[in-house]
Each structure stands twice: as structure tokens, then as C-alpha cells.
Amino acid sequence: MLSKVKTAVVDLDIREIGGLVNKALKSGFKPMVIVQALREGMEEVGRRFESHEYFVSELVMAGEVMKAALGILKPFLKYEGKQTEAKVILGTIVGDLHDIGKEIVKTLLISAGFGVYDLGVDVPPEKFVEKARETGTRIIGVSALLSTSILNAAKIVETLKEAGLRDRVKVIVGGAAARPWMVEKYGVDAAVVDAVQGLNIIKEWAEENGAA
């Protein structure tokens, strides 16, 4: 049954996923075990995306399949007890309204067990920092497609310093405009162009620092 759930994610089968998740629940599988099968499916989708077998459209569609499955599982997950997943603040930086990259990362993060505060697009640096202060979140993910918006992304680091939060919060810039040298030049903690690479870095941070 669980392999069918995983396969439905990999095959992007949005028509079947609801029925399969319900069947798995009725068969007595714990919701978190079903979530694990969904994650495994997403990991395979990620692999196919990296090997150019799948495209942005397939990644987005897999996200839709995940959304449909999690929609069914959500009420049951409430009773699973403690929430252990780390949280990430995500947003597309001010001056940029592109959201494909952010949506892809969001899908990958959720399927990897992270909680996500999605601030949307065109988000000023102050809002990221405000949210970090309000929620105690220790990872900020900034999406930037346009090279014109990179400087705005870099301002988050300055704003965190001014707020006295820089030591607590890590900043990762992702998107077509991101380049590794931005770490040194702008003081961000990571800059990646690839969503899966970004996810892996965030996972490492969460493990190393126990980021909330």
C-alpha cells in the first residue's frame, strides 16, 4: 500500500492519491508513516528533476499531489503529539514577484518535514527579520530571480545585525541570481541556484544547530 502511495507521487497521479491515502489510513498505517512514503516519492521526483527527466511543471505537479495528500492527513497529524520539525521563513525579496522557485523550495521543505512561514513575494528585508523575531525561527530562505533584487536580499543580513539577531539566524539566498561569491561579499550564509541543493543546506543547518 505504501509503495502505491509513493508511486502515485512519483507518477504525479493526483486522481489516485486521495483514495490511496485514505486506504492506507483505513489499513491502519500511522499518518507519519504515510508522510514518510510521500517524502520518499518527492525525493524520487527531485532526483528525476535533477537528471532532467522531470521539469519545473512536474515538480509543481508533484507539489499539488503532496498538497492533496497532506490535506487528507492533516487532521490526523494533529494527534501525533509533539512536532519536531524545524521551521524556515521563506519569501521572494522585495522588487521581485517571481514565485516558482520559492514554491518549489517550499514543497521540498514541507515534504522533508519542515514548517514553513511563507511571506509571499515582494517582501522587504524588515518583514523577514520581524517574522524571525516574532517566531524565533533561525533560518531565512530568500528567493531572488533578478540580479537587480540581490542587493535587497543582502540587506536582510544588515537588518538582522541591527536587530541583534544575526548570530541566531542563518540566511540562504536562492534563485537564478544567486552566486557563491555573495557569501563573502554580502555576508549571507549560503547562496544557491538549485532548490535541492538549498534543501540539503537547510537540512544540515537544522541538524547542526537545532534551528527552531
Next chain:
Amino acid sequence: MDSYERFVRTLNFEEPDRVATWDMVNNVDLYTELGGAGPINEVVPRTYQRLGIDATRWPIGLPPTESKTWCSDRFGFLVSKNQFKFKTIPEQGTTWLVESPFKTLGDLTDVQMEPLSESEILDEFIPIVQSFMKAYEKFGVVYIFCGATIFDDTVLLLGWPLFTRAVYQERNKLRKLLDKFTYVQEVLAKGWAELDPAAYMYGDDIAYKHGLMISPKFLREDWLPRVKRVIEPVRKKGIKALFHSDGNLWRFIDDLIEVGFEGLNPIEPAAYMDIGDVKAKYGDKLVLLGNIDCSQVLPLGSASDVEKATVECIRKAAPGSGFCLGSSSEIIPAIPMTNAVTMYKTARKYGLYPRAQKRNAQVARRRKKLTEV
């Protein structure tokens, strides 16, 4: 040689005097500094002339400063009673749809959007493009209309999640929407072809940095046949159809050639589109336009970086003609004037073709002789 002859010779793989230039200027600072005084239909073409750009697809009067207010009840030439909410970022001159009436798969049929009739479209379109042609011509610049965008506009209209669900769940309904955009573009291409232009461009961003955004299967089944319909009236008249898409197109260039495209823009180096490799593989079939990196080199590099990139690009792509130098998309607002000016200046300095170089050397020798006499 004037810009028109230089551009046309380049399109025909004949040697011009020097490398032709192609670009779109989306930069208020450049218009302010170089455009001089007067109405916008003089300021814009004068800027191109002063920069030394031979040809462009930039529609005078659209962004950087004006918002797409016409889209509130009309999406191009598709009319809808539903409201669309757009947001323009003036610093970028780009407009996004931030609220669409398409929210569920059911809306694919429920939301009414119908194209205008052919005569209604052309009555509006022809005078506008003719005025662009005329305005640019006055300053010796060639204007090329760019039709757009069956794929891009549909994604913009529906948003990625709904678009992909439509691809997988409601392909026939999606096809009807694609057909409406296709019809409008067919009419526009037909109208443009009647004006005896130097070329036609069709733009649709189907790729991003790492490759195609959507599967080649979908593109072959549902996009290419429609694009073929769009460029047919242009090709029938013997006018070259050029294709624009950002991103890494390696996997799909053969398909584009097969459907009838004879030119490619903007050949983004940041998306692993090395112009030397593109030239080696497709240089006899495609005219190449663009390639100077506007994501890093032009906005963030020094003038010397720009000069180096331009010289390198000319070295790789200019031999044998069929190459127009320009940015890898447009002269975005973040590009400083010095860098833009350096790029075109370098093209003039290092882009001379052998015959022109020989001629210049002869002139120099004659001058020297005369001085000695």
C-alpha cells in the same frame, strides 16, 4: 552601410561592414542621458541611435514607466469581463499579474475570455506597429515586432499550479485556451507580414537556467504545432522568423529549426548557452542574436569585463556573419550606462568584418600617402 542593410545582410548570412547590434533598452537612465528632449517617439529611437543599436523589438511607449492598465479588462486582444489585477515594478519596467479570475480547473471553461475579430485586432495593431517602424526608421534603427506568448501568457494567467494541473487533468480545456492565444498571434503575425518587415520574432520563455520548464513531450504535442501556425504567414512571405526564449534551450533547438525558425535570441551564457558551441552546431541554420550576460557581467562587472566579454563573443560568433551582438535579454535598469556604452562601442571597434578591415586599411594608407605628398 546603414543599420537596415547591416541587419538584413546579417540575417542572410552575408558579410556586413561590421557586426550588427540588437537589443532592448529597459533603462530610464539611458533614455534620460542619451534620449535628448522631445516626445517619447523621438527620445527612445534617438537613444538607440546614439548607443549604436541597429535593430530592436522594443515597443516605444510601453514600460519602463507606464503600467499595463489596458489589461484590466483585456489580456492582449482577448477580452474578458473578469478583472485582472496587475502590479508594475517601475524600477524594472516589468508587470506581473497578481490576481487572476482563474482559480480552479472549472474556471478554464467558466471564465469567459474571447478574442477580438481579425479586423478589430488589426485595426488596432497595424497603426501602432507602423508608428514604431516609422519612429525608429527616422533615426536609422530597424524595428522588429515580437509576437508573444502562447505558453508564457497561459502560465501567467493560470499560475503554475493550476497550469500544471490543467496539463495533467484537463488537457482539452487547456488546449482551448492555448488556441485563443494562438489565434491572436496568428492574426498579428499575418498583419505584420503585410508590412514587408526585415524579420519577425516570436518570444515565449519556455526555458530557465537549467533547461526546459516543461516537458518536450508537451511542447511537441501542444505548443510547437500552434507556434508553427503563428509563424506560417510570415514564412510564406519569405520573412525570417526569429525565436526568443531565455534559458537553456539546448534540448529543443532542433525542434525549433524543424518548425521553421531561422534565428535565436538571447542565447544566455548564464544558462550554459555558450555562443561558440551554438555557432559550431547551428551557425549555418540560425542567426544568433544577443549573448552578452545581462545577469552578472553587464550590471555588476567593470567596463573592462564588458569589453572582454564582447570581444570574446565577437571572436566566437561573428565569423561567417549571421550574428547580431547584444545583451542576453535586455539592457535592464541595473546596467550602468558606462557598461552599455562600452558593449556597443567594443562591437564597433572589434566587430569589423575582413572586407571592411581591408577597406579601412586602404583608406588609412591613402591618407598617409596624401599627407606625405
